[in-house]
Amino acid sequence: MTYFEGKVVIVTGASTGIGRATAELFAQRGAKVAITGRNAESLEKTRQLCEKAAGGSADKVHVVIADVTKEEDTKRIIAETVNKFGQLDVLVNNAGAGTKPGYNDSHFTQPLEVFDYVMNLNARSLIALDQEAIPHLKKTKGNIVNVSSIGAFKAFPALAYYCMAKAAIDQLNRVLAIDLAKEGIRVNNINPGPVRTEFTTAMGMPDASQDWMEENIVKPNCPLGRSATPEEMATVIAFLANNDEARFVTGQLLVADGGTSISSPPLPTQAS
Numbered sequence: 001m002t003y004f005e006g007k008v009v010i011v012t013g014a015s016t017g018i019g020r021a022t023a024e025l026f027a028q029r030g031a032k033v034a035i036t037g038r039n040a041e042s043l044e045k046t047r048q049l050c051e052k053a054a055g056g057s058a059d060k061v062h063v064v065i066a067d068v069t070k071e072e073d074t075k076r077i078i079a080e081t082v083n084k085f086g087q088l089d090v091l092v093n094n095a096g097a098g099t100k101p102g103y104n105d106s107h108f109t110q111p112l113e114v115f116d117y118v119m120n121l122n123a124r125s126l127i128a129l130d131q132e133a134i135p136h137l138k139k140t141k142g143n144i145v146n147v148s149s150i151g152a153f154k155a156f157p158a159l160a161y162y163c164m165a166k167a168a169i170d171q172l173n174r175v176l177a178i179d180l181a182k183e184g185i186r187v188n189n190i191n192p193g194p195v196r197t198e199f200t201t202a203m204g205m206p207d208a209s210q211d212w213m214e215e216n217i218v219k220p221n222c223p224l225g226r227s228a229t230p231e232e233m234a235t236v237i238a239f240l241a242n243n244d245e246a247r248f249v250t251g252q253l254l255v256a257d258g259g260t261s262i263s264s265p266p267l268p269t270q271a272s
């Protein structure tokens with residue numbers, strides 16, 4: 001019996017990437033999972049993976065097609081999950097993107113409608129979901145894990161709005177952790193570095209650009225020499241969500257970036 005047996009976990013942005021791998025891992029570890037996103041076809045693939053990971057139990061996976069930038073959808077994600085599974089133990093706020101669909105970046109010269117969308121998706125939606133989830137998390141002494149980014153404290157020039165949104169949720173994490181500690185609810189962030197997912201595709205970049213970035217940006221700047229896999233992020237999220245293993249961890253930013261954010265260029269004598 002694993003810790004997550006019988007627990008109910010919501011993973012937003014579960015149709016691809018980090019969210020999909022996270023939902024699959026929770027399902028494998030015995031949780032009932034509610035998976036959400038806008039793309040029904042991709043979510044169906046995640047549903048099948050979760051069902052397989054859960055040993056074929058179809059009744060342990062619930063799909064909610066939803067856009068987290070819409071408040072009626074965020075309310076529905078929480079309500080449907082609790083109606084289906086009777087409780088909520090973990091909310092993983094993972095849905096996010098670097099820009100608004102149709103725009104290639106969130107450079108500070110982009111129209112304010114891009115700012116509004118990026119802030120809504122990456123920050124405001126968390127508040128909407130948390131407000132609905134907290135009454136249920138109080139009952140289970142559950143917890144929240146937010147997927148932030150090293151962009152919250154490193155400057156990515158063409159992603160000003162995105163970096164601002166992630167910085168906002170890092171601070172929300174700290175404040176909420178204090179506010180909710182008396183309720184027995186923990187709140188933590190994971191701050192990934194580069195992870196191979198659909199993230200750049202969603203910004204309109206061709207698939208081939210991922211290989212270029214891996215060689216020219218990721219490898220030279222990451223001490224561990226590569227991007228992470230979504231599965232490597234999922235295990236960190238599952239650790240933070242585990243009320244046994246991480247019971248004394250709250251309000252923290254767990255940076256999972258292969259050392260990217262702490263490294264400096266080598267001295268000339270060390271450069272090879």
Ligand code: NDP
Pocket residue numbers: 012013014015016017018019036037038039040042066067068069094095096097098121147148149150191192193194195196197198199200202
């Ligand atoms: P993906 O693009 O693979 O996944 C993003 C997920 O978010 C998808 O499931 C997508 O589903 C969902 N999503 C996007 N917009 C909306 C919306 N309006 N409503 C509901 N769901 C939405 O990228 P990642 O897996 O990489 O991203 C997951 C998280 O990780 C994000 O918060 C991202 O900022 C963060 N991150 C990623 C890094 C990376 O290098 N990949 C680095 C640091 C942080 P759908 O399209 O079906 O709606």
